[in-house]
Amino acid sequence: KDQLRFARVVGASHTGSSNLLYHITLEATDAHMQKIYHAVVWLQLWRNLMDLLVWRRVNDALSAVGVKRGDLKLHEAVMIQLKKDLPSI
Numbered sequence: 815k816d817q818l819r820f821a822r823v824v825g826a827s828h829t830g831s832s833n834l835l836y837h838i839t840l841e842a843t844d845a846h847m848q849k850i851y852h853a854v855v856w857l858q859l860w861r862n863l864m865d866l867l868v869w870r871r872v873n874d875a876l877s878a879v880g881v882k883r884g885d886l887k888l889h890e891a892v893m894i895q896l897k898k899d900l901p902s903i
Contacts, residue, residue, distance in 0.1 A: 823840050873895065
C-alpha cells in the first residue's frame with residue numbers, strides 16, 4: 815500500500831495572537847505522484863492544545879499553477895479557494 819510522504823512546505827500563514835490559526839500548503843508524494851495539500855491547524859497557547867481542523871487535497875488546476883514556480887502565489891490561490899469552500903474558517 816502506498817503512503818503519503820511529506821516533501822516540502824509550499825507556503826504558510828497565520829492569524830491571531832493567543833488563538834492561532836495556521837494555514838499550511840504543502841507538497842507530498844502519493845503513489846509516486848507529487849500532490850498539493852492544505853492544512854489548517856488551530857493552536858491554543860494557554861491550553862497547550864493543537865488541533866487539525868482541515869486536511870484536504872488541493873484542486874489539481876491550482877496545483878499546476880504553482881508547483882514548479884511561484885509557490886507563494888500557489889499558497890495565496892489555495893487560501894482564496896479555501897475561503898470560497900469553507901467560509902467559516
